[in-house]
Each structure stands twice: as C-alpha cells, then as structure tokens.
Amino acid sequence: MQFDVVTLFPELVDAVVRCGITGRAAERGLISLELWNPRDYAVDVHRTVDGRPYGGGPGMVMTGECLLQAIRAARQKNPGKVVYLSPQGLPLSQSLAHDLLIENSLILLCGRYEGIDERVIKLEVDMECSIGDYVLSGGELGAMVLIDVLTRLLPGALGHHESAAQDSFFDGLLDCPHYTRPDILEGYEVPMVLKSGNHAEIARWRKKQALGKTWRCRPELLQARQLTSSERVLLDEYINEFESSKKLY
Ligand code: 4GX
Numbered sequence: 001m002q003f004d005v006v007t008l009f010p011e012l013v014d015a016v017v018r019c020g021i022t023g024r025a026a027e028r029g030l031i032s033l034e035l036w037n038p039r040d041y042a043v044d045v046h047r048t049v050d051g052r053p054y055g056g057g058p059g060m061v062m063t064g065e066c067l068l069q070a071i072r073a074a075r076q077k078n079p080g081k082v083v084y085l086s087p088q089g090l091p092l093s094q095s096l097a098h099d100l101l102i103e104n105s106l107i108l109l110c111g112r113y114e115g116i117d118e119r120v121i122k123l124e125v126d127m128e129c130s131i132g133d134y135v136l137s138g139g140e141l142g143a144m145v146l147i148d149v150l151t152r153l154l155p156g157a158l159g160h161h162e163s164a165a166q167d168s169f170f171d172g173l174l175d176c177p178h179y180t181r182p183d184i185l186e187g188y189e190v191p192m193v194l195k196s197g198n199h200a201e202i203a204r205w206r207k208k209q210a211l212g213k214t215w216r217c218r219p220e221l222l223q224a225r226q227l228t229s230s231e232r233v234l235l236d237e238y239i240n241e242f243e244s245s246k247k248l249y
Helices: 010-017 020-027 064-077 094-100 118-124 140-150 162-172 199-217 219-223 229-247
Strands: 002-008 032-036 081-091 105-109 126-132
Touching: 002 064, 002 140, 010 020, 010 032, 010 118, 010 140, 020 140, 064 105, 064 118, 064 229, 094 118, 094 140, 126 140, 126 229, 199 219
Parallel strands: 002 032, 002 105, 081 105, 081 126
Antiparallel strands: none
8 A cells, every 4th residue: 555645744754664563564565655745845945834824813824835736746656545634534443444445545644733725625635534533733643543554454464463453443342451471460360261271261251351341441332333142141241240349349
C-alpha cells in the first residue's frame, strides 16, 4: 500500500517507517511512504504557508495554493483518495480500516494551525477521517495512526505470533489478560488454569475473561455484538463471580 503524506513536519511522519511492525513492512515493500511538504511549494522569500483568518479571530489558517500544489504533485505520482485528518471526520474504527484496505494508495493530508483553507477540502479532499474526539496539534499523529492500523491488516505484515493479538478486536471484544514468568510477581500469582496444560479450559478461561473485561470496561461493545449461547453462559458465570467477590469487601 502506498501512503503519500502532505505535511509541514515530514520528519515526524517518517518515524513510522523506521520502527516496529510498520518499519519492517516498509523494509519488505508492503508499504511505501512518500512525504510532500507544502513549504517546498511556497514561492515568497519567507516560504509562507499560513495566513490570518478572514473574518478575524485567533490563530492562523494553512493557505490554499501550496497545499493544492503539494496534493496534486502527490496525486500525479501516486493516484489515490485524499484523506484529510480532522476531528470532523468519519471516526476511525477497525471496520473503517477494513473498508479502506481496498485502496492501493492513499494521500493523507495533515493540517496544522486552526485548519486548512476550506476550498482545499472542497477541491481535493475525498474523505475526512478522525482518530478520536480530542484535539491534536496537527493531523500527523492521525496519519501515523491510520498508516499503522492499515499496515497491520496487510497480508504478511504480522508474524504468526503477532497476528493472534489482532483476533481479539476482530471478534469485537477486548483482549484477555496475559501473563509470563515469574509465577508470582509481588504476591500476585498467575491464574492456575494457565499452567494446567488443559487447552480447552485455557481457551474457555480466556474467552470468559475477554467477555468479562468488555462487560466491565466497554459495555457498549457488547450491545453492538450478538453473544452466542455459550458466550452468554461464560459472561453470566463471570458476572456472578464478580458480584459475589464484591460482597466479600
Ligand atoms: N483526528 N487534528 C487537524 C487541524 C484542523 C483544525 C480545525 C480542522 C479543523 C485530528 C483528530 C485532530 C487537530 C487534525 C486539528 N482541522 N485529526 N487539525 N482528532 O485533532 O484526526
């Protein structure tokens, strides 16, 4: 998958292809990142990329001309949908990420300051995407999140061991707890069942913990997902144990 990122801070975004799973995916040619700096298209001596907002008010707005040129240079080299990272956008989710996988190439537009000139959105943006309901200092971290989420979904990007962790959210549930050595850490023991060697019991325990954790921390995820009858049994068991453990205190 090709990512073209239009940004005033290319060195920030470049970190995504230098580290971890996304770094390895770039090395293997599964993803490719190209950076386009609107400042390189500024013509005046100060290489200005912002202007005061028409109508007044605080802050600055990214000007249209050099942004349009940067976007069009990217589009000419690597044709693809232009995604603008902004809090007004379609909320990013695992399912939106799956939908975006059909694209071979995306141009990610990162705004700084108070935003970009609205006419750039009108002329060149195909889709607006938000990574969450909070305010970033710019779209770069959003673009990096999107690149990371999409890369993990590309065939061959994850090793066998890493792909297991992804199954949990595919399933619409939070992940179960994980343990490694030592057996006892500051008085806390590893649950006995995990050392039993009984794989059916271990799978049952993990599913029950995943259901229970989702019920406690993100109940709305359970609303969005139909439970099977055996899952209902596991969750009821979890809830009963949870309620009776509360009575002990
Ligand atoms: N998910 N930001 C965009 C510039 C801006 C300001 C106002 C439109 C209107 C964000 C997010 C995000 C910060 C990126 C403001 N654009 N991006 N930037 N949440 O907060 O994606």
